[in-house]
Amino acid sequence: MKIELTVNGVARILEVEPEERLLDVLRERLHLTGTKEGCGEGECGACTVIMDGKTVNSCMVLAAQADGHAVTTIEGLGNRGSLHPVQKAFLEEGAVQCGFCTPGMVLSAKALLDRSPHPGKEQIAVAMSGNLCRCTGYDKILRAVERAAGEVKE
Amino acid sequence: MNGTVGGTVGGTVGGRVLREDAWGKVLGQAAFPADVRREGQIYAVAVRSPHAHARIRGLKLDEARKAEGVVAVLTSADVPHNGHGVLYRDQPVLVQDHVRMAGDPVVLVGAETLAEARTAAGLVEVDYEVLPGLFDPEEAMKEGVPALHPEIHGSTNIVYHLPVCKGNVAKGWAEAEVTVERDYQTQMLDHAFLQPEAVLAYVDERGHLVVEVATQYAHYDRGEIAHALGLKFNQVRVKTVSVGGAFGGREDISLQIMAALMAWRTLRPVKMENTREESFHSHSKRHPMRMHYKTGATRAGKLTVLEARIVGDAGAYASWSPNILRKAAIHATGPYEIPNVRVDAYAVLTNNPYTGAMRGFGAAQPVLAYESQMDLLARELGLSPMELRLRNICRVGSETATGQVLTGSVGMEECLKAVKSYLGEVSAR
Amino acid sequence: MYYVRPETVAEVLEAGEKPGMLYLAGGTDLILKLRRQEVQARGLVDLQAVAELRRIRVEGDRLEIGAMVSFADLLNNDQVATEARALWLACRSMGAPQIRNQATLGGNLANCSPAADSLPALLVLQAQVRLLSHSGETLVPLAELLERTPLWPSGTLLAGFRLPLTGGASGFAKLGRRQALAIARLSAAVALREENGRASGVRLAFGAAGKRAFLSADLAEKLNGLVLDGGFTEVACREARKVISRALGERASAPYKREAVAGVVREALASVEFMKSGEGA
Numbered sequence: 001m002k003i004e005l006t007v008n009g010v011a012r013i014l015e016v017e018p019e020e021r022l023l024d025v026l027r028e029r030l031h032l033t034g035t036k037e038g039c040g041e042g043e044c045g046a047c048t049v050i051m052d053g054k055t056v057n058s059c060m061v062l063a064a065q066a067d068g069h070a071v072t073t074i075e076g077l078g079n080r081g082s083l084h085p086v087q088k089a090f091l092e093e094g095a096v097q098c099g100f101c102t103p104g105m106v107l108s109a110k111a112l113l114d115r116s117p118h119p120g121k122e123q124i125a126v127a128m129s130g131n132l133c134r135c136t137g138y139d140k141i142l143r144a145v146e147r148a149a150g151e152v153k154e
Numbered sequence: 155m156n157g158t159v160g161g162t163v164g165g166t167v168g169g170r171v172l173r174e175d176a177w178g179k180v181l182g183q184a185a186f187p188a189d190v191r192r193e194g195q196i197y198a199v200a201v202r203s204p205h206a207h208a209r210i211r212g213l214k215l216d217e218a219r220k221a222e223g224v225v226a227v228l229t230s231a232d233v234p235h236n237g238h239g240v241l242y243r244d245q246p247v248l249v250q251d252h253v254r255m256a257g258d259p260v261v262l263v264g265a266e267t268l269a270e271a272r273t274a275a276g277l278v279e280v281d282y283e284v285l286p287g288l289f290d291p292e293e294a295m296k297e298g299v300p301a302l303h304p305e306i307h308g309s310t311n312i313v314y315h316l317p318v319c320k321g322n323v324a325k326g327w328a329e330a331e332v333t334v335e336r337d338y339q340t341q342m343l344d345h346a347f348l349q350p351e352a353v354l355a356y357v358d359e360r361g362h363l364v365v366e367v368a369t370q371y372a373h374y375d376r377g378e379i380a381h382a383l384g385l386k387f388n389q390v391r392v393k394t395v396s397v398g399g400a401f402g403g404r405e406d407i408s409l410q411i412m413a414a415l416m417a418w419r420t421l422r423p424v425k426m427e428n429t430r431e432e433s434f435h436s437h438s439k440r441h442p443m444r445m446h447y448k449t450g451a452t453r454a455g456k457l458t459v460l461e462a463r464i465v466g467d468a469g470a471y472a473s474w475s476p477n478i479l480r481k482a483a484i485h486a487t488g489p490y491e492i493p494n495v496r497v498d499a500y501a502v503l504t505n506n507p508y509t510g511a512m513r514g515f516g517a518a519q520p521v522l523a524y525e526s527q528m529d530l531l532a533r534e535l536g537l538s539p540m541e542l543r544l545r546n547i548c549r550v551g552s553e554t555a556t557g558q559v560l561t562g563s564v565g566m567e568e569c570l571k572a573v574k575s576y577l578g579e580v581s582a583r
Numbered sequence: 584m585y586y587v588r589p590e591t592v593a594e595v596l597e598a599g600e601k602p603g604m605l606y607l608a609g610g611t612d613l614i615l616k617l618r619r620q621e622v623q624a625r626g627l628v629d630l631q632a633v634a635e636l637r638r639i640r641v642e643g644d645r646l647e648i649g650a651m652v653s654f655a656d657l658l659n660n661d662q663v664a665t666e667a668r669a670l671w672l673a674c675r676s677m678g679a680p681q682i683r684n685q686a687t688l689g690g691n692l693a694n695c696s697p698a699a700d701s702l703p704a705l706l707v708l709q710a711q712v713r714l715l716s717h718s719g720e721t722l723v724p725l726a727e728l729l730e731r732t733p734l735w736p737s738g739t740l741l742a743g744f745r746l747p748l749t750g751g752a753s754g755f756a757k758l759g760r761r762q763a764l765a766i767a768r769l770s771a772a773v774a775l776r777e778e779n780g781r782a783s784g785v786r787l788a789f790g791a792a793g794k795r796a797f798l799s800a801d802l803a804e805k806l807n808g809l810v811l812d813g814g815f816t817e818v819a820c821r822e823a824r825k826v827i828s829r830a831l832g833e834r835a836s837a838p839y840k841r842e843a844v845a846g847v848v849r850e851a852l853a854s855v856e857f858m859k860s861g862e863g864a
């Protein structure tokens with residue numbers, strides 16, 4: 001079947017199978033491998049992308065469901081020349097270890113800050129609660145989000 | 155580079171340094187093995203045993219071989235030297251006839267797409283004769299119990315025994331006025347690193363086998379791949395791409411040899427990616443340990459003697475078990491000076507998932523036992539747990555159970571004093 | 584398999600009543616089941632484009648919630664937060680942000696897992712369920728619906744939930760293995776009113792204690808009319824243990840849940856706005 005969606009601001013028309021997941025389409029068809037598969041069951045958040053402003057686990061969304069929607073992946077955020085504030089904060093706080101959870105973490109944080117630029121600690125903890133990290137112990141990740149919140153301009 | 159992101163903050167020593175690799179990771183550019191690809195790659199999927207202990211009576215592979223997109227279906231017969239392992243080569247690349255744990259790989263299917271490989275893997279029929287399993291290491295170590303690896307580990311399931319003896323235990327008991335004796339048990343754990351195992355293997359333009367993998371142990375992987383495939387070291391190249399967490403769980407071989415074998419046989423680039431479930435089946439676990447501890451002390455709160463028996467469940471393959479149980483034995487007394495000690499540590503093969511390296515490497519489990527013993531002794535003696543510890547901790551000049559005299563860097567006392575104020579209520583208990 | 588995304592209820596029913604078709608809401612249950620081949624489908628009817636299924640609104644003395652309303656939508660709705668507190672609390676404890684953004688209330692009932700978080704809350708809020716099929720619309724009390732297996736004939740569309748706005752207070756608590764992404768080991772929802780210092784209109788429901796969430800009539804009877812003082816919570820906890828014992832029988836989890844239920848009920852009661860002040864708990 002044919003689907004039309006916007007990925008990182010670019011309109012895409014793709015031929016997909018109805019059972020294909022958005023995750024597979026991003027990784028295998030568009031080669032956007034920054035979106036990771038950690039569990040394939042909605043538990044880990046490594047596959048988090050932003051769809052129409054809301055985070056979703058792309059392993060739990062059919063590509064067909066994303067037809068007509070706008071998707072942002074980690075590749076759509078910043079680059080070496082201009083990092084997104086969340087990316088910058090993750091770098092500076094040392095919130096990155098193995099890095100496998102990082103793209104999902106960054107996107108969950110971005111979605112939060114887009115919605116509420118000055119979140120409290122509790123709000124940050126809730127917003128990040130769908131993303132598992134096995135390396136860092138979360139502390140620096142939460143601090144990175146706080147740091148980014150301080151730097152995000154309204 | 156982004157001018158606003160600082161480099162080193164502070165001096166060279168003690169300064170804060172930005173991780174070089176973090177750039178690629180925050181940008182989503184860092185390549186983990188599932189992210190690398192090569193033109194013309196095929197996908198391989200392992201058919202794994204659902205049984206913990208079984209004999210394989212036969213394989214039916216025709217349907218799988220005929221299935222759409224299938225490139226090759228490989229079995230143990232295709233593996234020149236069918237064994238790997240960090241200490242003993244007791245783990246088969248593909249099981250020939252003896253399944254020793256649930257998740258043992260038996261058949262390897264390669265196909266044009268992942269979906270085709272999975273479908274074809276589902277068509278493989280393995281005829282298992284299910285055998286009674288050995289799941290209790292205490293049982294498995296008894297005499298007369300069938301040995302799981304007679305060829306490699308002999309007629310016993312005990313792959314390792316380390317006795318640690320110091321002083322004179324009988325004397326220690328004679329001096330002891332208070333005794334605490336208890337059994338402790340820790341559970342099996344999975345590292346659950348976030349990135350499931352994946353490999354890309356291919357034969358390059360020089361005819362060398364290249365294996366791109368997230369591993370803790372690239373040179374070892376190279377040796378095992380070369381050995382299993384009957385190649386020279388210089389024909390195999392292992393490239394470590396980004397490693398998505400490991401914690402000890404990527405020290406053994408998981409998919410490396412299977413992917414390499416498929417690439418070598420088909421001359422196609424081969425991708426293997428574990429699902430989370432397959433990942434649980436294909437790497438080691440933390441050793442569950444059963445620990446019997448008997449500790450004696452004087453009324454004055456000085457430890458006089460410790461006897462301990464530690465049994466670690468090695469699961470189906472040895473992996474690092476000897477080293478891990480060695481470490482458990484050496485650390486069995488904890489940071490306490492005890493003049494008379496007898497520790498016996500065993501690693502025992504069973505049909506449980508195999509166990510290996512995981513953060514602490516055998517030193518973590520005995521903590522539960524020796525610290526609980528201290529708390530119980532303190533209660534018996536009417537001392538605060540803190541006080542009992544202060545009377546027995548290792549200091550500079552102390553001798554450990556293995557006879558090492560500590561000459562420096564023994565921070566236990568300082569550490570206890572530093573945390574004391576936070577523990578006020580607990581230690582008063 | 585094929586995929587359709589109709590825009591009206593009529594088109595949905597036409598597509599959904601064909602054999603082998605399944606409704607697709609958020610997909611957080613269904614996609615996994617399809618991948619694990621636990622269910623087969625000839626085609627999927629995606630409900631996302633039917634605007635009327637996505638609405639939350641007050642109509643007279645009742646709150647209408649469409650089946651396609653997501654847990655995140657419910658959480659962001661002030662009406663739900665105040666008028667259907669138990670449901671709001673259940674939503675807050677459900678899954679994680681990504682799951683709440685996608686998962687729907689309708690899917691939670693249709694999937695009907697023993698641990699479905701919304702169901703105990705909907706039960707104590709006296710939800711009625713709107714079902715649509717080619718033969719028309721029916722309105723069934725949730726408590727009654729939960730006694731049917733299957734819940735409804737295939738092809739039936741769950742259109743939404745109707746909650747009477749009684750002005751009563753409600754609460755919810757869930758025991759999970761951790762704070763986020765935890766399937767309930769046990770959950771409890773409660774609704775009640777205070778009349779002259781005594782409890783009235785008490786309803787208590789449990790989740791993850793047996794095959795489906797259920798209301799306990801026994802418990803309601805025992806608690807109605809009791810003075811709302813410190814003793815009330817104690818009676819509720821004690822009686823809840825009996826209810827859970829009976830519901831779980833010889834199940835392996837029974838000894839644990841029998842103990843745990845007291846804590847869950849205590850917490851559920853404490854989450855009720857007027858009980859917070861300390862008179863109850």
Ligand SMILES: Cc1cc2nc3c(=O)[nH]c(=O)nc-3n(C[C@H](O)[C@H](O)[C@H](O)COP(=O)(O)OP(=O)(O)OC[C@H]3O[C@@H](n4cnc5c(N)ncnc54)[C@H](O)[C@@H]3O)c2cc1C
Binds near residue numbers: 042605607679687698
């Ligand atoms: C990581 C994770 C965590 C979770 N945590 C929780 C939790 O904490 N608590 C909890 O209760 N659940 C939890 N769930 C389960 C799941 O998210 C919920 O049950 C959710 O409400 C299902 O809704 P959905 O919209 O995704 O349904 P879908 O998956 O789209 O559908 C589920 C079933 O309902 C049918 N259906 C859906 N809508 C209708 C309709 N309108 N009419 C008729 N049939 C319909 C579908 O055909 C399908 O059979 C979790 C799931 C995941 C993956």
Ligand code: FES
Binds near residue numbers: 046047059
């Ligand atoms: S891979 Fe999607 S949530 Fe883990």
Ligand code: FES
Binds near residue numbers: 133
């Ligand atoms: S940094 Fe490794 S999982 Fe988070």
